[in-house]
Amino acid sequence: MQSVLRAIYPPQCLSCRAHVTSEFGLCGTCWRDTPFVAGLCCDQCGMPLPGEDEGTPVHCDDCLDRPRPWLRGRAAMLYAGNGRRIVLSLKHGDRLDVGRAAAEWLARAAAPMLQSDMIVAPIPLHWLRLLRRRYNQAALLSRGVAARTGLAHCPDLLVRPRATRSLDGRGRDERFATLEGALAVHPRRRHLLVGRHVLLVDDVMTSGATFHAGAEACRAAGAAAVSVLALARVAKGS
Incomplete structure (x- = not known):
């Protein structure tokens, strides 16, 4: 039944509605265009920061202020x-x-x-x-x-x-x-x-x-x- 439903209603990208291989996901283009936070970020608010993540907590200016x-x-x-x-x-x-x-x-x-x-x-x-x-x-x-x-x-x-x-x-x-x-x-x-x-x-x-x-x-x-x-x-x- 699940395969039949997928054939009739194929999974769509959450953002652009393009067809995707799995449900509740993004297509490759939308994934690339979504600004996910990765790498070094403020340890208190999650703001992305320049530099490499060396495993030591760092804080942005707003959190320090x-x-x-x-x-x-x-x-x-x-x-x-x-x-x-x-x-x-x-x-x-x-x-x-x-x-x-x-x-x-x-x-x-x-x-x-x-x-x-x-x-x-x-x-x-x-x-x-x-x-x-x-x-x-x-x-x-x-x-x-x-x-x-x-x-x-x-x-x-x-x-x-x-x-x-x-x-x-x-x-x-x-x-x-x-x-x-x-x-x-x-x-x-x-x-x-x-x-x-x-x-x-x-x-x-x-x-x-x-x-x-x-x-x-x-x-x-x-x-x-x-x-x-x-x-x-x-x-x-x-």
């Missing part, structure tokens, strides 16, 4: 070109199929940070935005990462008690001010993170303000440490 409340961070790709199109198709295009491949890319990017006691959790949406969008793309990604890494998953570890303005077009300082105190640990889930390492997952990291709010909430609730993972990282100057 503004100390992060999390331990380590990674991103699967840059939020540019085909990377941006892939993220937007998941976030606003109801392309839930993208989440399956994205979880594979995220699990690979997260490999240097993973610890056996980690609990994986998404950055939450406010309930009004969730009602409009119908799903939280970060929760789809975090669930996939947890499944592929064998780590515990808590989709409602964090909550967003108040709605915040859109961050599009806002500068770094305004982003941090908008999100200050905007996230909190669910009171019924607090016991799950006490003394454990939390891996927070989101679709895009720009200034790091959202991860900052989430990491601070986790640490205040008793998490031993926090690391962060984004599908895409906005490059400086983008």
